[in-house]
Amino acid sequence: MNEEAGASGPPARAGLADDERRLGWLMLGPALLYIGGFVGVPFVLAVLLSFSDATVGDPHIHRLVGLVNYRRAIAQPQFWTALGNSLWITFLTLLALAVLATALSELLARPFRLKRLVQTLIILPWAMPVSLAAVAWLWLLDSTFSPLDWLFRRIHLLGPGGWFGPGLHFYYLGRTGLAIASIVTVNVWRMLPLATLIVLAGRMSIPRELFDQAQIDGAGFFRVLLRISIPALMPVLTVALLFAALMVFGDMATVALLTRGGPGTATQVLPYWAFLQGINGGDLSGGAAVALFMLPVLAGVAIAALRLAYRSQQS
Amino acid sequence: MAILEVRGIKKHFGRIRAVDGVDFRTRDGELFAVLGLSGSGKSTLMRLVAGLEQPTEGDILLDGKSVVGIPPRHRNVAMVFQSYALYPHMTVRDNITFPLRARKVPREKWAEKLDWVTAMLGIGPLLDRRPTRLSGGEKQKVALARALVRDPELFIFDEPLSALDALVRNTARAELRELQRRTGITTLYVTHDQLEALGLGDRVAVMRGGRVHQIDTPADLHARPADTFVARFIGNPPMNLIERDAQVLGIRPEHLLPAAAAHVADPGLRLQLRISHLEFLGEHWVAYGFDESGQSKERIVARLSQERGEFGALVGQVADFVAERRNIKIFDKQSGRLVGQV
Amino acid sequence: MRRGLRTVAFYCGLAAFTLFSVFPGIWMVLTVFKRNTDLYSIAANPFWFHPGPTVRHLLFLFTGTHFLRFALNSLLIGACVVPITLLLSVPAAYALARLTGRWGERSGMVLFLVYLIPPTLLFLPMYQVVTFLGLANTLWALVLVYPTITVPFCTWLLLGFFKSIPRDLDEAAMIDGCSRFEAFRRAVLPLALPGIGACVVFAFSLQLSDYIYAATFVTATGAMPVSVGVPTELIRGDVFFWQGLMAADAIVAIPLMLAYGLLFERLVSGFQSAETAAAGS
Numbered sequence A: 001m002n003e004e005a006g007a008s009g010p011p012a013r014a015g016l017a018d019d020e021r022r023l024g025w026l027m028l029g030p031a032l033l034y035i036g037g038f039v040g041v042p043f044v045l046a047v048l049l050s051f052s053d054a055t056v057g058d059p060h061i062h063r064l065v066g067l068v069n070y071r072r073a074i075a076q077p078q079f080w081t082a083l084g085n086s087l088w089i090t091f092l093t094l095l096a097l098a099v100l101a102t103a104l105s106e107l108l109a110r111p112f113r114l115k116r117l118v119q120t121l122i123i124l125p126w127a128m129p130v131s132l133a134a135v136a137w138l139w140l141l142d143s144t145f146s147p148l149d150w151l152f153r154r155i156h157l158l159g160p161g162g163w164f165g166p167g168l169h170f171y172y173l174g175r176t177g178l179a180i181a182s183i184v185t186v187n188v189w190r191m192l193p194l195a196t197l198i199v200l201a202g203r204m205s206i207p208r209e210l211f212d213q214a215q216i217d218g219a220g221f222f223r224v225l226l227r228i229s230i231p232a233l234m235p236v237l238t239v240a241l242l243f244a245a246l247m248v249f250g251d252m253a254t255v256a257l258l259t260r261g262g263p264g265t266a267t268q269v270l271p272y273w274a275f276l277q278g279i280n281g282g283d284l285s286g287g288a289a290v291a292l293f294m295l296p297v298l299a300g301v302a303i304a305a306l307r308l309a310y311r312s313q314q315s
Numbered sequence B: 001m002a003i004l005e006v007r008g009i010k011k012h013f014g015r016i017r018a019v020d021g022v023d024f025r026t027r028d029g030e031l032f033a034v035l036g037l038s039g040s041g042k043s044t045l046m047r048l049v050a051g052l053e054q055p056t057e058g059d060i061l062l063d064g065k066s067v068v069g070i071p072p073r074h075r076n077v078a079m080v081f082q083s084y085a086l087y088p089h090m091t092v093r094d095n096i097t098f099p100l101r102a103r104k105v106p107r108e109k110w111a112e113k114l115d116w117v118t119a120m121l122g123i124g125p126l127l128d129r130r131p132t133r134l135s136g137g138e139k140q141k142v143a144l145a146r147a148l149v150r151d152p153e154l155f156i157f158d159e160p161l162s163a164l165d166a167l168v169r170n171t172a173r174a175e176l177r178e179l180q181r182r183t184g185i186t187t188l189y190v191t192h193d194q195l196e197a198l199g200l201g202d203r204v205a206v207m208r209g210g211r212v213h214q215i216d217t218p219a220d221l222h223a224r225p226a227d228t229f230v231a232r233f234i235g236n237p238p239m240n241l242i243e244r245d246a247q248v249l250g251i252r253p254e255h256l257l258p259a260a261a262a263h264v265a266d267p268g269l270r271l272q273l274r275i276s277h278l279e280f281l282g283e284h285w286v287a288y289g290f291d292e293s294g295q296s297k298e299r300i301v302a303r304l305s306q307e308r309g310e311f312g313a314l315v316g317q318v319a320d321f322v323a324e325r326r327n328i329k330i331f332d333k334q335s336g337r338l339v340g341q342v
Numbered sequence C: 001m002r003r004g005l006r007t008v009a010f011y012c013g014l015a016a017f018t019l020f021s022v023f024p025g026i027w028m029v030l031t032v033f034k035r036n037t038d039l040y041s042i043a044a045n046p047f048w049f050h051p052g053p054t055v056r057h058l059l060f061l062f063t064g065t066h067f068l069r070f071a072l073n074s075l076l077i078g079a080c081v082v083p084i085t086l087l088l089s090v091p092a093a094y095a096l097a098r099l100t101g102r103w104g105e106r107s108g109m110v111l112f113l114v115y116l117i118p119p120t121l122l123f124l125p126m127y128q129v130v131t132f133l134g135l136a137n138t139l140w141a142l143v144l145v146y147p148t149i150t151v152p153f154c155t156w157l158l159l160g161f162f163k164s165i166p167r168d169l170d171e172a173a174m175i176d177g178c179s180r181f182e183a184f185r186r187a188v189l190p191l192a193l194p195g196i197g198a199c200v201v202f203a204f205s206l207q208l209s210d211y212i213y214a215a216t217f218v219t220a221t222g223a224m225p226v227s228v229g230v231p232t233e234l235i236r237g238d239v240f241f242w243q244g245l246m247a248a249d250a251i252v253a254i255p256l257m258l259a260y261g262l263l264f265e266r267l268v269s270g271f272q273s274a275e276t277a278a279a280g281s
Helices: A020-050 A068-075 A077-108 A115-122 A130-140 A147-154 A176-205 A208-216 A221-249 A253-258 A270-280 A284-292 A295-314 B042-050 B092-102 B107-121 B136-148 B166-183 B194-200 B218-223 B228-233 C002-032 C056-063 C067-099 C101-114 C119-132 C139-145 C147-164 C167-175 C180-209 C212-217 C226-234 C242-279
Strands: B004-013 B016-025 B031-035 B057-062 B077-080 B154-158 B186-191 B203-208 B211-216 B240-244 B247-251 B267-280 B285-291 B299-304 B318-324 B329-332 B338-341
Touching: A020 A284, A020 C067, A020 C101, A020 C119, A020 C147, A020 C180, A068 A077, A068 A284, A077 A115, A077 A176, A077 A221, A077 A270, A077 C002, A115 A176, A115 C002, A115 C242, A130 A176, A130 A253, A130 C002, A130 C226, A130 C242, A176 A221, A176 A253, A176 C002, A176 C242, A208 A221, A221 A295, A253 A270, A270 A284, A270 C119, A270 C212, A284 C119, A295 C101, B004 B042, B016 B042, B016 B211, B031 B042, B031 B194, B042 B077, B042 B154, B042 B186, B077 B136, B077 C167, B092 B107, B092 B136, B092 C180, B107 B136, B107 B166, B136 B166, B166 B194, B186 B194, B194 B218, B203 B218, B203 B228, B211 B218, B211 B228, B228 B240, B228 B247, B228 B329, B240 B299, B267 B299, C002 C242, C056 C067, C056 C242, C067 C101, C067 C139, C067 C147, C067 C180, C067 C226, C067 C242, C101 C147, C119 C139, C119 C147, C119 C212, C139 C147, C139 C212, C147 C180, C147 C242, C167 C180, C180 C226, C180 C242, C212 C226, C226 C242
Parallel strands: B031 B186, B031 B203, B077 B154, B154 B186
Antiparallel strands: B004 B016, B004 B057, B203 B211, B240 B247, B247 B329, B267 B285, B267 B318, B285 B299, B329 B338
16 A cells, blocks of 8 residues: 555565563563673582681681581580570561451451552562661660650559569560560561562452452351461462561571670571671671571471472463 | 465474465455364464564465565554554553554654544544553454554454454444445454454465364355354354264254244254244344254254244244255265265 | 441541551651750650750761661662662563563472561571672672572562553554564553652662671671761760660651651552452463
């Protein structure tokens, strides 16, 4: 019919911008290269480092000394405390998160007044940098001036004649059990917004008909929750908990600022122990060895993640 | 205007043979319908012609020139998607002029083209709206306008009516045909709906399993199905297929007449049917029944053109039906191919 | 009756969660304006001011500490990290969503597995890499390293957004005269803007939240970001400048909270498509 629209360019063959395969790799390439370079290389270095005798003063890997660093690491009692605490704290955090994120997303799935405001306030913990959040909690849980202690004194749980004895303070961060509980609380507080976001997104994808059908069948709130919401939410809940597990297990800022591993070494965790050894103690290789003990746990998480991806691909 | 020719085209995805050797050649300005169920390979065929997929084997020619290996943007082929695929972030006007912009047509020429297509499709009042604010029928018109604006050599329509509700669909179908006639642009029309294919197509290709079973005019497709698949696929209700020894006899329901009322000069087949129920289809009745005398347990359909009163009593009874010899098709039982008439 | 009870329970639950989330924030903001005598008094009601609030400590944060420096550093790092993140993850996510097929899927998996390796495992060798590149003790070290945290997460998020955009649109654009790349740029990218917005906020807050890299690489006050600078400078041994610490925290957290709040619904729908994308195809 006319020429100008059809034959715009004489070389009508495919260029790079048309070649899907090559264009795809070109677009994916930079990210892969970057990640390969800045995660792959350090990862290999981390392994090498843990077998070497490098220090902060002399950070070069001159020779490999085999399993010396690992043997040194497991010979220290603090290492075992740190490993145990890391696992225990992560486990407790996930347990609490699973319950709270499901509950909160159930609430947020409904319409109500001031929803925007509530959503905004609930996300506050996620908006705080971890270290500053830890500092805020440090002040909130202060041994002498904690407002929580003041509240407990007001309702006579603390102080003379109180349930928890005549003392005026709980010393949240000064007693082993309470200190662990405090760290778990801060972790839960910090991760709840992200976990809720992920679970809420899954909650919104459940087809409405499922709930309508349940309602017609006369199911009550808890039956709907148990029979419909929770089973349908299992996959996203797992995603949320995976994210949380990584962030909590790999985090050192909370412990570093809140308890510094104390009282004594009662709340020491693996990442902070690695940091103390590697940077403060100047023992790069020893720190790397400690850090690498996180790997089996992370590998377990990775396998779980892959399984999940595989399973959802099957269905 | 152009002639589309497809030669021995194959497209395999791993072990799946989506298109497995298809040949055809359209005429200039023809509306060529491709009819098939989902999984028949019709969509892949269409995507091959558009350039969205590269063939494993074979050639595609547009006006005698091979277009294999040429990216879609350098083929002057326009397409209307089933979903219409209007760009949601652009106004109707920007949607329609998008092909001109993408093809670097000088801006001075846009207004003229835009006026021409808006007038032709009557969508002037919609130009400043966003696609989300359009009805299904309006979206379809905008999609057509976007396809038309750049004077394509070939149109590809991918089930353009299936997203419309039944009320709009008939009007839209008529308008589509009218538009295609007026512009005279060769059109490849892909659909799973035989009413659309038979109603719109100058010729229809029936596809199954990546192959073309028959290419013919709608009337010939109906009258002389090339094999049992086409026979069963085309027509509503479909052709009765009755096994007799090494052959399969095909009789259209409208040719199977009640022996008592019909005057049949040269009966080629006589059947005793036990009628199970009657169905009203608008201007006629259809009887469903089973062959009492034959071996097959297949349901047989006969069309009754008279009033129900005469047949009401038939339900549950056995009645004789006959067919004219010349209306009976014979298929080979093994290959399913049409071998002749009785 | 049952209905009424349920409504009460609903609002009580909501109030409890909200209180749990904001209580440290409330305490934080109250602290900022307290006088020292008031702050260190056991008997007085800690939720009120005795006598009256003061802005002295807030001013001190800006005039007596390097807080502004830290904030500027964090902003500068963010201003570099966010574009780098988008530049890497937007094309990568599109390629994974549309172009690369089976092998792309596998390399995409690698990209996500990387996310499972926490900075606390990598910080020691990363310190060596940074030293080797001569970037130790500068904020450029952080600019270089933070995308390892942001790129995998943002790619995952964007992949969902791209998968939720119908393929028909890319193909329509290609038939209309675009190359594959132009189709991405003109037809798909504008529709992914909400996802990109979500990525901007996430990338910014992820980099802001890092502690270990900053604590490892940067020891010079002038190059510290907020997350390390504020605790380092306002905690001197056993002396805590509580009001200043809380003020810094509030100044950083509140704007980010508002940004997240504005994006909340979009984030939910973004995660939704990311999840269905992971489950589908």
